[in-house]
Amino acid sequence: MSAVIATEHLSKTYGKGEAAFSALSDINLSINSGELIAIVGKSGSGKSTLMHMLALLDRPSQGNILVDGTDAARIRSRQVDGLRNKRYGFVFQQFFLNETDTVLNNVILPLKIAKINRKERTTRGLAALKSVELSEKAAAKAGTLSGGQKQRVCIARALINKPSVIFADEPTGNLDSHTGKTIEDLLFRLNKEQGITVIIVTHDKELAGRCHRQLHIKDGKLSEGSDV
Amino acid sequence: MKLSDLLSTASANMWRSKGRTFLTIVAIFIGAMTITLTNGIGTGIKSYLNRQVKSFGAPNVLLVTLTNKQTSPGSGPAKYTYNPNATVSASGLHNKQLLMSSKGLAVIKSIPNITSVVAAHSLSPDYITGKGDKYQLSLAQQIGDAAPDMVVGQGVNANSTQNQLTIPVSYVQPLGYGSNRAIIGAHVTIGITSGQGVRKTVVATVVGVQQKNLISQSVAYANNALAGQLYSIQTAGIPAARANTFLTAYATFPKNLTTTQLDTIKSKLKAKGFTAKTIQDQESTIFTAINAIIIVFDMFGAIALLAASFGIINTLYMSVQERTKEIGLMKALGMSRHKVYALFSIEAVLLGFWGSVLGVGFAALVGKAINAIAVHGFLKGFPGLTLLTFPPRTIAIVVIGIMLIAFLAGTLPALRASRKDPIEALRYE
Ligand SMILES: Nc1ncnc2c1ncn2[C@@H]1O[C@H](COP(=O)(O)OP(=O)(O)OP(=O)(O)O)[C@@H](O)[C@H]1O
Numbered sequence: 216m217s218a219v220i221a222t223e224h225l226s227k228t229y230g231k232g233e234a235a236f237s238a239l240s241d242i243n244l245s246i247n248s249g250e251l252i253a254i255v256g257k258s259g260s261g262k263s264t265l266m267h268m269l270a271l272l273d274r275p276s277q278g279n280i281l282v283d284g285t286d287a288a289r290i291r292s293r294q295v296d297g298l299r300n301k302r303y304g305f306v307f308q309q310f311f312l313n314e315t316d317t318v319l320n321n322v323i324l325p326l327k328i329a330k331i332n333r334k335e336r337t338t339r340g341l342a343a344l345k346s347v348e349l350s351e352k353a354a355a356k357a358g359t360l361s362g363g364q365k366q367r368v369c370i371a372r373a374l375i376n377k378p379s380v381i382f383a384d385e386p387t388g389n390l391d392s393h394t395g396k397t398i399e400d401l402l403f404r405l406n407k408e409q410g411i412t413v414i415i416v417t418h419d420k421e422l423a424g425r426c427h428r429q430l431h432i433k434d435g436k437l438s439e440g441s442d443v
Numbered sequence: 444m445k446l447s448d449l450l451s452t453a454s455a456n457m458w459r460s461k462g463r464t465f466l467t468i469v470a471i472f473i474g475a476m477t478i479t480l481t482n483g484i485g486t487g488i489k490s491y492l493n494r495q496v497k498s499f500g501a502p503n504v505l506l507v508t509l510t511n512k513q514t515s516p517g518s519g520p521a522k523y524t525y526n527p528n529a530t531v532s533a534s535g536l537h538n539k540q541l542l543m544s545s546k547g548l549a550v551i552k553s554i555p556n557i558t559s560v561v562a563a564h565s566l567s568p569d570y571i572t573g574k575g576d577k578y579q580l581s582l583a584q585q586i587g588d589a590a591p592d593m594v595v596g597q598g599v600n601a602n603s604t605q606n607q608l609t610i611p612v613s614y615v616q617p618l619g620y621g622s623n624r625a626i627i628g629a630h631v632t633i634g635i636t637s638g639q640g641v642r643k644t645v646v647a648t649v650v651g652v653q654q655k656n657l658i659s660q661s662v663a664y665a666n667n668a669l670a671g672q673l674y675s676i677q678t679a680g681i682p683a684a685r686a687n688t689f690l691t692a693y694a695t696f697p698k699n700l701t702t703t704q705l706d707t708i709k710s711k712l713k714a715k716g717f718t719a720k721t722i723q724d725q726e727s728t729i730f731t732a733i734n735a736i737i738i739v740f741d742m743f744g745a746i747a748l749l750a751a752s753f754g755i756i757n758t759l760y761m762s763v764q765e766r767t768k769e770i771g772l773m774k775a776l777g778m779s780r781h782k783v784y785a786l787f788s789i790e791a792v793l794l795g796f797w798g799s800v801l802g803v804g805f806a807a808l809v810g811k812a813i814n815a816i817a818v819h820g821f822l823k824g825f826p827g828l829t830l831l832t833f834p835p836r837t838i839a840i841v842v843i844g845i846m847l848i849a850f851l852a853g854t855l856p857a858l859r860a861s862r863k864d865p866i867e868a869l870r871y872e
């Protein structure tokens with residue numbers, strides 16, 4: 216099976232000279248299509264930094280990121296934008312919803328960016344909301360939802376462009392354990408039923424344990440225990 | 444994002460902080476309104492004056508007077524210098540005016556390119572009468588072919604041997620005619636006292652009824668034949684040296700003269716002690732004054748707009764700041780830099796659009812109201828005068844200009860938004 220995302224000697228250094236701080240160093244990994252992966256590690260170990268690199272939200276200081284075998288540094292920024300819009304979906308710990316806008320409008324934002332017409336946006340938006348069981352909230356203002364509902368809206372938004380990879384950074388971090396569980400189940404189901412590659416950043420051991428594979432990060436390095 | 448989505452998103456963003464947006468729009472509104480109103484007044488008055496002034500004379504006529512040193516208040520008496528062309532001098536309220544004689548006419552006539560010279564005699568008829576009572580009358584000789592605006596009929600024919608005149612509309616009823624149309628072609632009698640004190644009458648034909656005029660409200664106009672006859676009666680028996688004197692001469696020149704040729708005529712006349720002005724020269728003196736006033740008001744408008752552009756910059760910086768996370772999210776979801784830039788630029792342009800459209804619209808309404816009040820109030824009796832006129836072109840220029848200013852003002856905030864790093868923007872606080 217070919218790798219959807221792989222890294223070669225990936226390093227990230229923040230700052231320059233004396234103040235330089237190495238957040239990631241020499242990371243080599245390969246993620247196959249359809250995998251369910253947990254990135255685990257202590258706070259400040261570099262999990263989010265790694266996820267941002269993999270999602271092409273940030274550029275490495277050294278090394279390469281390969282997208283379907285192509286060096287991301289060689290892809291034009293316009294295409295990178297398109298890649299994030301169409302192939303990747305994002306779920307964040309903080310929801311980043313426009314609270315004053317409707318749930319439906321929040322969900323269809325990626326389609327708006329992708330220049331898809333209004334009619335199709337609505338159809339697909341409603342379908343995405345249905346898959347997270349929030350159909351009846353389509354017209355509600357996002358600010359009126361509960362935390363779990365908000366995170367489900369975010370998942371609907373991540374799903375809407377039929378991504379092949381979903382990145383979730385601490386998706387259950389802001390939720391109580393019961394609500395967190397429903398979000399986890401939702402992500403696992405997407406992986407199982409639709410074959411979407413799911414990459415979850417978490418420090419929840421139990422959640423990590425349910426994934427196919429765990430990548431342990433310690434002080435910016437992939438440590439033993441992660442089977443690469 | 445598609446343009447329509449960019450527009451609707453920018454518009455929605457704009458109204459998200461209503462108070463701030465409203466105040467910014469008010470600032471633009473004031474600037475747009477000021478500029479539109481001042482230009483409206485300027486255009487209205489200028490187009491009115493243009494028509495009025497045209498009625499005074501043909502474009503190929505020079506108004507020639509004797510140059511007189513004006514004494515400015517407080518500067519003491521001016522030195523006397525003998526002017527061979529001035530026969531008599533008359534004292535005006537504030538300064539001395541020099542009268543010329545037929546000798547002066549000959550001098551003017553001798554200038555190359557002057558085809559004819561006519562003395563502008565001041566006529567002093569006693570009265571005018573139609574079918575009833577006698578009424579006082581101010582009568583002027585019409586210059587060339589140019590006639591005042593007519594309600595009915597036409598201007599007098601300068602070359603006709605028939606005695607012709609046009610009368611202000613206010614004379615129609617007193618002269619015994621029921622309608623403006625009825626008086627056309629009618630004969631009226633003008634009474635005048637001769638130089639020896641003999642009371643005489645002259646009959647003339649009414650050829651036109653004049654529109655009321657801002658500058659010469661109740662002056663009737665006579666053609667050369669009538670004016671000449673009246674003048675010879677009023678000066679009969681007066682010694683020649685005093686009889687044939689006048690303030691102004693009308694010098695005609697060929698219509699196809701170039702400006703330089705006209706300037707040559709003027710400077711030659713100047714050398715001989717005359718001041719020569721065309722109707723346009725006189726008009727441009729008035730227009731220069733009007734323009735100066737308009738520029739001052741426009742400056743107020745421009746200052747208001749300058750303040751408004753800082754308002755736009757400030758408003759947008761604040762909204763970029765407030766929407767940092769949203770911008771980060773949109774970029775993370777694949778929105779390109781220049782679309783983010785466009786989104787904020789459009790927001791700025793929309794602010795300019797609403798401010799200017801409301802300002803211009805309000806100015807137009809105010810102008811309409813003022814015009815309506817003016818027509819029935821302080822400008823009653825000046826038909827044809829629209830105090831404020833708003834040509835669509837001016838309105839379009841104001842709106843587009845302000846949208847452009849808004850776009851420029853939005854450049855820096857939009858640039859800042861487009862440069863936001865999605866990672867920074869999405870960082871947890
Ligand atoms: N822009 C930056 N400039 C400087 N240092 C940074 C920057 N971003 C991250 N870091 C540092 O890099 C390290 C890794 O940060 P990162 O956010 O990846 O940690 P994390 O593993 O996601 O932690 P957490 O579990 O708390 O979210 C931290 O020490 C952080 O201080």
Ligand SMILES: [Mg+2]
Nearest residue numbers: 262263264384
């Ligand atoms: Mg993190």
